[in-house]
Amino acid sequence: MGIKGLFPYLAEAAPKAHNTSELKRYTGQRLAVDASAWMYQFLTIVRTGAAAENLQNNQGAATSHLQGFVLRTLKLLEAGVHPVFVFDGRPPDMKMAVNAARREVREQAAEDYASAVSSGATGEHVYKAASRSTRVTREHAEHAKEILRAMGMPVVEAPGEAEATCAQLCIEGQVYAAVTEDMDVLTFGSPRQIKNLFDVEGSRARQPRPAQEINLPKVLEGLSYTQEQFIEFCILCGCDYLPHLARMGPKTAAQILQREGSLKAVVRCIQGGQGPKGCSIPEKWDWSSAKQLFQKGAKELSADALDALKTQQAKDRAKLCDFEQMRQLLVEKHQFSSSRVDTMVERLRKALAPGGAASNRRIESFFSASPKRRRTAERPPIPVVSGDSGDEVVVCDDIVEIPVEAAEHESEWNCEKCTFCNHAKLSSCEMCQHPRGAQRAKPGSGKWPPGTATKVTATKVIDLDD
Template sequence: MGIKGLTKLLADNAPKSMKENKFESYFGRKIAIDASMSIYQFLIVVGRSGTEMLTNEAGEVTSHLQGMFSRTIRLLEAGIKPVYVFDGKPPDLKKQELAKRYSKRAEATEDLSEALETANKEDIEKFSKRTVKVTKQHNDDCKRLLRLMGVPVVEAPSEAEAQCAALCKAGKVYAVASEDMDSLTFGSPKFLRHLMDPSSKKIPVMEFEVAKILEELNMTMDQFIDLCILSGCDYCDSIRGIGGLTALKLIRQHGSIENILENLNKERYQIPDNWPYQEARRLFKEPMVITDEKELDIKWSSPDEEGLITFLVNENGFNSDRVTKAIEKIKVAKNKSSQGRLESFFKPTVNPSVPIKRKETPVNNAKETNKKTKAGGGKKKK
């Protein structure tokens, strides 16, 4: 879920903290990506039609592999250096949120059964997407694929968004890319939405800067975290009747959740029993993340051509010619990115007070398609 309503709240109250950029403008940038969010999107969109999904000869779903392969190549061709971060063990406070999601999937499964009985195509499409869950196998498949592509993988000890933010705060990457806004609550200096959207959507990348958010909202990072908890996060229930705008007014008036609770009209607003807002705050401020350099193996390398062909073609039924051509694209993209960085060393010194316009490179505008001819095996799973 992330932080409920935060995008609109910032658009209305801190517009200077947001800016639209072209996808191509991130040439040469290292970007930490929340892998699970991307995989979830692929499972919903790529090659899906109702309850049918792309599979290999063994009947195993390959939508996530097709999506990850195509999208990562698009990033590399744009000169972007992705680092994919995978979730570890969820914190105990998130168990309630995960239980809600499980319940919703169970309800969707029942609704899907009814839709199938009545052959209601619209409902079949809607409810089948709500039953999607990213599994350990999906994650393991994508980790293997990315490593074969020469793209670094980070396995977070807990929340991927927290690890992404830690990488950005440590200067390991330029920004974090996700659709969940809680990357900002974890303190990521720069945050990108829509970077992973298909090129066919033609949606600009939205970049948020946490320092400007705090400046425009005129609050500290601690107050911003409290604002996010009050607005609604994954770690605890919110106070019924308090949304983002009311939360903003209360934080500005009282400064912290503790002071708000002391002055809140208890008859109008019902505070949840044993409300663990302090634990939620601690999770945002002191998340479990990897900081040891030796554990963070963030290196981009040449693709393992033989390994990719074995995995994608032999094991998952991808088209051999397409995979071979894709490997060439990866190699060309990585060479281009390296040359671009080396050339910058020989440019004249620029006054640091003047904004430097980065070199832009054209992106392959070929649409990421979900046609079965491009997918692993091309078969559908019902």
């Protein structure tokens, strides 16, 4: 869950703290990925019918998480992004009560899901029931780690929460940002968070949303908080370690903290009956222990583990990758289609090859091609004047209409069934094989939307070709 209501609140209270982003912006960057969160997404994809059969082995066990990790890792590598996968360790004792409550919710959701499927129901109700009933086992995680290591990917097993270790890697400079949907990665102190990188919820609801990069220093500046005050604010909003307080949202939390000055004073105020109407605090609401968890959580990964990761990241990933082991695990152990695995292996081999998309340094990233300008008979001659330095300068103050038909406007598309992001040329989802329907263009793709034209204004162009 993370911090209740934090992201929409920051959008209003600290608008300069987050920016619209997209995957290609992180070419050449290392990113810490909250792998445990991805696991839930991939396992939720399993449905009844043909799509489910494509995501299960011969024994009926789900393999969607393995296929999801492989395909999404390939997308990252092909974009020149270097992922570090972080898996959850042992949860803190304070989270046990929350996890117990979640187990009860999963059990009830499993009954709802089974009932909905048996009655032939479809749509949002079925999806939500399946999502709430999804259970990630240790076996799921171990299989995913095994595949990722065979692909040569760095895998980190967090001492505790994956978000805390993602934050630590970012603080230590091992990665640029933490990729997770859980906002408490900021509470743990991660300088940067990338949210919605693959637009899972937005594409499912058919309201595509761009990725967002959130900058913690700008969050603190926008809220006029220190990191310690921000932690107290997040605890009051609602975190995973304590029961949520009724009638306490981010706006109310900010107001009462400003009035009282500290979380300790706020607790005393509410216990004294001076808090928001209807708000009370349980006897064992141990906010100070929760605060310590957030302050110490991003310091748990040992120095040896950090050094080992740094050493691994300095090596050639092509040499760390075992293509044959990857193929053996997917085909023989998990009964993947041999032809599909061959395609995956070839994509990985190509991305990791010298000069490939996943190379540490790519010469093409330092240059951008400039198309040669050509004058046409239909247009009047373009005036040429002499610049201050004697060079010829082409001055174009006119506006040129460029029809979409003359421009490349293909965009990636998200499967309406499993939300997986696919290449524009694919006619069916490479994750679940669902045929492509009428899809909206993914925002932030940098392409022109169909059926429109764009205007290009040039004010001063030095034409080297002439």
